[in-house]
Amino acid sequence: MPPSPDPAVLRGMPLFAGLDADALAEVVRHARPRRVPKGTPIFSQGETAAAGHALIDGRVKIVQTGPDGQQVVMRFIGPGEMFGTLAIFTDGLYPADAVAVSDSLALSWPTAAMTVLMERHPAIAMNALTIVGDRLREVQNRLREVSTERVERRIAHALIRLVRQAGRRVEAGVEIDFPLSRQDVAEMTGTTLHTVSRTLSAWESQGIVESGRQQVVIRKPHALVAIAEDLPPLRPDR
Amino acid sequence: MDADHRRRPPQPDTNLADLTMADLMRLRPACVPVLLRRGLACPGCAMAPFMTVREAADAYGLDLDAFLSDLAATPAPHTPTESRECTPTA
Known part of the structure; x- marks a missing residue:
């Protein structure tokens, strides 16, 4: 197990926004760090x-499997984001699998400790509500996209959603900065x-994207x- | 700052061309109406932090100099070294 992390790792995390240094130190005392090699399930x-x-x-x-075995990727979690927290507010069961797709370092808080932290520092609960609200939206x-588009x-x-979350400017354009398969x-x-x-092959032949494995x-x-938003076409070579 | 600024006609600004669209909108919010008027979808777009003004002009087939003149004509209140309230006018 890696050593107990510095409270500084919590800075910039939306879940703990607005907490003072003492509160962050308390939060980090309850945290259990875990290194997760690529491909390893977390829960x-x-x-x-x-x-x-x-x-x-x-x-x-985060991937959910239906009764017929069909899988749906719910979302990708990036640095600074919380995950696996919905169960705390619902029936206490994880609604999906979490798998590291690149070598990762995660912190976890036992459910009871997280509940106590939220009671002692209501800002954490309010932050969690904001995050859950954003994800619901x-x-x-x-x-709507699946139903109508x-x-x-x-x-x-x-x-585009992945670019917003993990975009990185590279010479050739904008790269989605983690392993992503078709x-x-x-x-x-x-x-x-x-x-x-x-x-993707059609877009590749138009020079819109470039995708490796x-x-x-x-x-x-x-x-x-322009494709996503149905913008009017401008010039065919753009 | 404005006294000096107003004496010069707005010049095409090469620095503006190399700002990302996100920085442009953050530093010069007054540019947003210019973008909308010209039919650019940059406000709120996920690509805005990654594309420069020059690249956006190219993607939309705009004349870069004319576009830059429009942008340069807007006020630039959020320059990092100056505050809006107390700028000594030389």
């Missing part, structure tokens, strides 16, 4: 939620691997936004 769907979690470094995929947007727009929206994109957009491959670079950001 599993249906398990009793023993803890709430926050990611310090790396990337975690995102889920509502995705539900052509699959091409859904895929464009999914990539299967992941299919599971984020409620479509098949075949459809994602066909769509686990990597996506947006070469023409505006063109992707």
